[in-house]
Structures are given as structure tokens and as C-alpha cells.
Amino acid sequence: MGGALVFWVGVVTVGICIGALFAFKGMTDPTLWRTCSVLSVTCCYLMWAITYLAQLHPLIIPKRDDLRIDL
Helix, strand or coil: HHHHHHHHHHHHHHHHHHHHHCCCCCCCCHHHHHHHHHHHHHHHHHHHHHHHHHHCCCCCCCCCCCCCCCC
16 A cells, blocks of 8 residues: 555545535535535545655654664
């Protein structure tokens, strides 16, 4: 599982956002509901993608200090 997963989840996110554009037609204030749903899905995707990529390629390499030196 590499960076391609981020791309495919992004494609699913775009699909959900496009579906949200058509899902709220019969409501009293559809623009508000569409905007809230698209923004929340986009923010959740960005948070997940940044966290996933930060763990996939860390900037600082962790150092283990619990290793024994066998002589």
C-alpha cells in the first residue's frame, strides 16, 4: 500500500462530493447542505491523506535506543 491508495481514496472522495451536489435537491436550503457536506468530506480526506503520507515517508527517522550491542 503506497501512494496509490491516496489517489484512489481521492477519487472516491470526489465521487462522494459530486453525489452530494445532487442529493440535497428537495431540502429547504440545499446550498448550505451541499457546501457543508462537500467541505466536511474534503477536510476529512485532506486530514487522512496528510497523516497517511506523513507516516509513509517520515521527515525524521526514528532512532531506537533500546538496541543491545553484542560483543
